[in-house]
Amino acid sequence: MKQIFVRPELCMGCRSCEIGCAVQHSKDKTLFSAVLQSPPPSPRLFVESAEDVKMPVICRHCEEAPCLNGCISGCLYRDEKGFVRRKKERCIGCWSCMMLCPFGVITRDKEKRIAVKCDRCHKLDLPACVNACPTGALQLVDLDEVPKEIRGRAVLSGTRAYKP
């Protein structure tokens, strides 16, 4: 299964991911029509900062998803690919999901008065945010392969200090 991983050390805080996400969730899915759309489309991930770290905060599509467990109206469900998605017409705006999400990535559509969240761009091979990231701070990784890659990085960073 593929998931979006975040590498904060590579994030420049440029917010290209936010723009890419908003465009993908606009009517025509192009930047120029998206900026003219009213009300404007909103992103489903958010670049935040604390101290000197910047990073996009994004839905993890948790295996044991608090939002899904807490959804009382049957709006949130897990699709065939394993993504946590919405059946929009079922949302009653109780905000239980927002209350439960530990990442704060469920927001409110003020017009429709329903919850909004990442749909992992389920129709695309590469999610819009990952596609928009110019530095590789957002990466689509295979959960079965990525641990080996991380181990490789750990070896490198752990031994670099000892190089002459």
Add this chain to the structure above:
Amino acid sequence: MEKNIKEKSLDRATLSVLNVAEKAGVRTVWDRYAAQSPQCGFGETGLCCRHCMQGPCRISPFEHGAKEGVCGANADVMVARGICRAVAGGTASHGGHAKHMAYTLLKSARGEAADYPIRDESKLKAVAARIGVKTEGRTINEIAADVAKIALADFSEKESPLTWAATTVTKGRVETFLKFGVVPTGIDSSVAESMHRTTYGVDADPVNILLGAIKCALADYSACHMATDLADILFGTPSPVVTQSNLGVLKKDAVNVALHGHNALLSDIVAQVAGEKELNEKAKAAGAKEGINVVGVCCTGNEVMMRHKIPLATSSVSQEAAIITGALDAMVVDYQCIMPSLAGIAECYHTQLITTMPIAKIPKALHIEFHEKNAKESARKIIETAIEAFKKRDAAKIQIPDVTSTAYAGFSTEAILGALALVNKEDPLKPLIDNIVAGNIYGVCLFAGCNTVKVTQDANYTAMIKELAKHNVLILATGCASGAFARHGFMTPEATEKYAGEGLKAVLTAVGKAAGLGGPLPLVLHMGSCVDNSRAADVAVAVANKLGVDLNMLPVVASAPEPVTEKAVAIGTWAVAAGLPTHLGVVPPVLGSKVVTGVLTSAAKDLFGGYFIVETDPVAAAGKLIAVMGERRKGLGLSA
């Protein structure tokens, strides 16, 4: 990231107004900064380019991602081009300011600007003599017309170096500038050349681009110097005054008019008419028992503080606070550093925002255009508008912080030399030089620049001055640096007593007593607005010439601890070219390029003697500046 209120400003008055703003739901620069955070790292490192329509491009500073823009420009080229354009922006601003002055002087000389008589004939003659205009047997207007024409000729491309550069620096500097091909031949043409060399497909050599930026910065220096000279000619050369600063200078029972921006052409005239009896009667009739109270904001506040003793209400990053007191009846602006947000904030209060310049309008502000021909008439209309606004005050919203500090201001080069002449009439520079040699004055630091939302307002200034004064460093200040020092009481003799090292205290006391102050000079010698950095350059040039050395050997440094504007980039760059180690307290957008960073912080030292020292910790920064002054003292064979 939302800042804790204490992290926003060190100034009590500003903080109390920010508390009011928060309760009232009025958004200020600090809220907008929080909304902008995190800011884009490509911009922060200078790694983005929008100079053509094949872009926008950006270069990743990391392993992954593009290393060149579409045209092939690499990180070094992009960063260098960005800096060069920033210098051009600054030069265009100071150039616009100086050109405005030069046109007014010409009209004054031709009898077409009755409200702008020549007030300082001796300064006019001194400038004329310096730039080669004959004065003997000629009328003041004839001399002024020639000076104005030579000034205006400095804007377009000439076959010779800029008059205001060539006649105001040391011989050694002229040789250095010629050697590296950075002698400017026109102020506006330097801006145009910078725009040309940085447009699509022109200069792709980062070092050459930086030399272009330095050439443009020297044009900026010329514009600053010209603006200072012409302001003195038209409005008088400043001499020391004692006045008040901070938001407490606003008066509950007066029509409060704030002058904000840069050019004395507006502010001096408003200051002149504000004293007129008829207007004050009108103000009193409207219920303002104390009549009209004019206060300054930012650089133009410095101009009228020096020449009219007008108190400085606030500066720079806290300009919005003046309106949020609920007691400001009109804010009158010309150009530069005027936050567009003022219009929205003024709407929450009764304050009338008044724009005056054809190139600087703000929607929802009242525009009263200001011309040489009817300057005083426009100024009266502005004051009358303020009186009308006063009638609409909401008493419930008035919260003037009861905070003021005394400020000694107006130490022009002439005033400093005048004070020194009281110690040694034949050789005024001798006491200054003797004390530098003896180590009573360890070195000189010129503080310039702004306040930035990125640093707790005034925190860098106040921390640095305490360290430097303790080490007997003579402090000069201009622009919003003076605002910071004034607010915190550093522009007083008491500050000298409290913070100066023994050597410095003795010198400032001796000169102060000779000048009849009965005590020391203030710890900070306030030299004026940001164009008046040229005054500090004049003092340094005079000392260098007297010693027979060049500027890059003197223990003189500059610091912009809280810089914001493109003008600050231009000034910092000419300070470096002039040979001064120049500190920046905020990291400029250059770290994306090792080459540019290297040139600015190190290679520049070999070429010009000056270089940038980037240090965000103020105490560490002061330490670095003291070390540099020590190095230079050793170079001159003095005790370090």
